[in-house]
Amino acid sequence: MEMRQLKYFVVLAEELHFHRAAARLSISQPPLSSAIKHMEAELDTLLFERNTKTVALTAAGRALYPQAVRTLAQFDLACTVARRTGxxxxxxxxxxxxxxxxxxxxxxxxxxxxxxxxxxxxxxxxxxxxxxxxxxxxxxxxxxxxxxxxxxxxxxxxxxxxxxxxxxxxxxxxxxxxxxxxxxxxxxxxxxxxxxxxxxxxxxxxxxxxxxxxxxxxxxxxxxxxxxxxxxxxxxxxxxxxxxxxxxxxxxxxxxxxxxxxxxxxxxxxxxxxxxxxxxxxxxxxxxxxxxxxxxxxxxxxxxxxxx
Missing domain, CATH: 3.40.190.290 (D-Maltodextrin-Binding Protein; domain 2)
Structure with a gap:
């Protein structure tokens, strides 16, 4: 799983709307949808319940969200430390x-x-x-x-x-x-x-x-x-x-x-x-x-x- 996919997941989990999440990520909607599908396939579980009107986190998605936020924060910190040390x-x-x-x-x-x-x-x-x-x-x-x-x-x-x-x-x-x-x-x-x-x-x-x-x-x-x-x-x-x-x-x-x-x-x-x-x-x-x-x-x- 890539950090990019994890970031896509976090933004979608916060927006619960593919169009708004894609706009926030400065990408089009298809790459976002594709990334989420690849994550779900890799984890072998659904992260979002979605239909034509709504998007909602599943129990697995709700469990993943705080862990994903902490992982991204730690990754950002590691990058900052590396840049400042360099x-x-x-x-x-x-x-x-x-x-x-x-x-x-x-x-x-x-x-x-x-x-x-x-x-x-x-x-x-x-x-x-x-x-x-x-x-x-x-x-x-x-x-x-x-x-x-x-x-x-x-x-x-x-x-x-x-x-x-x-x-x-x-x-x-x-x-x-x-x-x-x-x-x-x-x-x-x-x-x-x-x-x-x-x-x-x-x-x-x-x-x-x-x-x-x-x-x-x-x-x-x-x-x-x-x-x-x-x-x-x-x-x-x-x-x-x-x-x-x-x-x-x-x-x-x-x-x-x-x-x-x-x-x-x-x-x-x-x-x-x-x-x-x-x-x-x-x-x-x-x-x-x-x-x-x-x-x-x-x-x-x-x-x-x-x-x-």
């Missing part, structure tokens, strides 16, 4: 983020996107950068706000921020009153750092900085969140190197100093799969790009980077 105004996204992205506008981007498209829901999932890249590649996340010096080739990205690392010291540290230091001055301090398997880019960046300063850090504490690193510094548990954005966080009694060894920078990206054709995700990536001018965008078609 146009990117309805759907869901699961987006990863690192703690540092809370200081770079990720929640604001999501909130503004949802305010423009109330039919879209974006769920944020805190996850380390390396884990995000893997989850995106395996379609467990739609995209992610993460830190990385190198983005895997199967992923596209928008670079949101490029900023230097700064040294994070407790306010009572003898060097905390300075504006700039060499990391060589912290060679004997206990260091707080991300393990490499959690954030390869951050670990490599810190090691590059300390190597440039001529020493290997004495790693005392390992963390999985930027906030944890800062709060450990606030508890006088060691020193850390963090992205400059944390200077605005006002977390704990700490000070942030510029680093003389500036070979490494922190790169913040929004990342997604090159082959993801989800219209909602495509809208979201445009929103992210427009929300803050991108530093660098890699083309999904060429794989090359260009100024954004």
């Amino acid at each position: 146009s990117g105004v309805l759907g869901q996204l699961r987006v990863g983020y690192t703690g540092g992205m809370l200081l770079r506008g990720a929640p604001q981007m999501v909130r503004e996107f949802e305010s423009v498209l109330p039919g879209v829901e974006v769920s944020l999932c805190e996850m380390a950068s390396a884990a995000q890249a893997d989850a995106i590649a395996h379609r467990q996340l739609s995209g992610g706000f993460l830190h990385a010096m190198v983005v895997p080739p199967e992923l596209d990205f928008i670079t949101l921020q490029r900023e230097p690392f700064v040294c994070c010291l407790h306010a009572s540290h003898p060097l905390a009153s300075r504006r700039r230091i060499s990391l060589r001055q912290l060679a004997g301090e206990p260091w707080i750092i991300f393990p490499r398997h959690i954030s390869p880019s951050y670990f490599d960046a810190v090691i590059a900085l300390t190597t440039a300063a001529g020493f290997s850090p004495q790693i005392r504490h390992e963390v999985t969140h930027w906030v944890s690193a800062v709060m450990l510094v606030a508890q006088k548990s060691g020193v850390a190197v963090v992205p400059q954005a944390f200077a605005m966080s006002r977390l704990g009694d700490v000070r942030y100093l510029a680093i003389q060894e500036t070979a490494s920078q922190s790169l913040a990206h929004f990342v997604w799969r090159k082959d993801d054709d989800d219209p909602v995700l495509q809208r979201f990536t445009r929103h992210v790009r427009d929300w803050k001018p991108a530093i660098r965008v890699r083309s999904a078609t060429t794989g090359r980077s260009s100024a954004g």
